[in-house]
Amino acid sequence: MSHTSTPNPFPPFSLLHSLYRLLIPNPRSSSLPSLLCAHPSLYKNHHHRLQWFTDLLRTSPSNTFTLYHSLGCHWVVTANPTVGQHILKTNFPNYQKGEASRTTFADLFGNDIFNVDGDNWKFQHQVSSHKFNTKSLCKFSSTSQDILQRFTFDNICQIAFGYDLDYLLPSLLEAKFAVVFDDAMQISSKGFELPYLVWKLKKALGIGSEKRLRAVVSEIREFANTIVKEKKQDLNEAKALESVDLLSRFLSSGHSDEKFITGIVISFTLAARETTSAALTWFFLLLSQNLRVEQEILKEINNTVSSELAVEGGYDEVKEMVYTHAALYESIRLYSPVPIDRKKVTNNEILSDS
Structure with missing residues (x-):
């Protein structure tokens, strides 16, 4: 095996x-x-x-x-x-x-897409892939890591769940959900560093980091469950939604189990937040160290994006920015988000x- x-x-x-x-x-x-x-x-x-x-x-x-x-x-x-x-x-x-x-x-992801195989994984992947396409991303277009994490956190919640956390308000309110999410990921990942029997003993006794994990996972699931309940209420009341988000798609597919849907919220929050914020943080750090590349990107932006589109965001025009894409891919090659x-x-x- x-x-x-x-x-x-x-x-x-x-x-x-x-x-x-x-x-x-x-x-x-x-x-x-x-x-x-x-x-x-x-x-x-x-x-x-x-x-x-x-x-x-x-x-x-x-x-x-x-x-x-x-x-x-x-x-x-x-x-x-x-x-x-x-x-x-x-x-x-x-x-x-x-x-x-x-x-x-298991505590954090349960039977979500990051923790399953086979038909269960295929179903979650197929449903979610419909949402993360060019059409849905056109609407969503800022340099410390905290700001970038808030930016990506707000974006994934809007795109996937139709829910605005307002983490980018000028007051920069405490991003509580983001903080406990970080704690949960760090504690869960460190489980691989311990001998398996030692980790199982800590988990069974609920001591040390495993005690903290139970607390933060409970907070995460409570928050995610709130999002699910509010979305269910919106759908039941037939409120007009500007777009059909990922969460609405799952609920409309016949999956009404709140535990399952809550897991979907957690999994896709991780997928977008961790990868996007990490990629952007490294990208801007490398730009700050390579003035020539930064100047070439600015030149390409000025030559590609019109003044009107600069305000609204022109997705089709951005696709033509070959140099910028190459720089971003090179940054990701050097410092992988995953x-x-x-x-x-x-x-x-x-x-x-x-």
């Missing part, structure tokens, strides 16, 4: 720092050192884990290496684009979330880099 992690399948996320875990018994698992394996190194480098993985990947000619985990298991870490394409496209059905990942993120994605192999196979 194998565990893998790979880059996110949705463009424009890069293939850098892909991680996939293989839970194949280690031939040395009977020896004493294999009980600890990489855990001391993982703990030592947990504050800069991505950089640590990157440094190790640079030493591998194939951009892939094996990291021995506890109890006879091991991780295979790869940044090989060919391997990433194989896992995420060519043989996608063979790579799933895996029981360990589902269990670790640096790690995890998958589980259902059937063993030999990857292209052997």
Whole structure:
């Protein structure tokens, strides 16, 4: 049985720092050192884990290496684009979330799109893909990371749920939902850094970070449930909606289970907020360090977007901004918004880099 992690399948996320875990018994698992394996190194480098993985990947000619985990298991870490394409496209059905990942993120995501496979994943993906298309995004067109996070948080709530959080008001009110969301993601992700039995014990006893996780997840679900109830009320009262948002689409598809729909709200908030704000933060940082590129982008904006469209936002014109797109993609290639994605192999196979 194998565990893998790979880059996110949705463009424009890069293939850098892909991680996939293989839970194949280690031939040395009977020896004493294999009980600890990489855990001391993982703990030592947990504050800069991505950089640590990157440094190790640079030493591998194939951009892939094996990291021995506890109890006879091991991780295979790869940044090989060919391997990433194989896992995420060519043989996608063979790579799933895996029981360990589902269990670790069960409190936060439950049976949402980030934590399921098969028909459940296909349904959620098909329904949501109708909303995130060119037509729906045309209406939605600002440099610290906090401002960018507020910007993306407001945007995803408007696009996906028809709900305005007003996090960008001049007063910059406390973004409570955003703060507890960050806490939940950090605590859940750190579950992979602990030996599995240690994490299970903390979870069962509700101590340490797991106690905090229960509290923040409760706040997140309460907030998301409020959005769902208000949307249900709007639909029941047949209020005229300016556009059919993602949440309305799910509710209209016959899924009235509030727990399920609440999970949809949480999952898609994560999908947009974490990726977009990270991508924009790195992009503007790199622009501040490369004046020539900034000047070329400004020149392209002035030559492409008319003064009238500059106010309203011209989506078709923006598509013609080749240099700006290239700069954004290069920024994403260098600093991926989704640096790690995890998958589980259902059937063993030999990857292209052997």
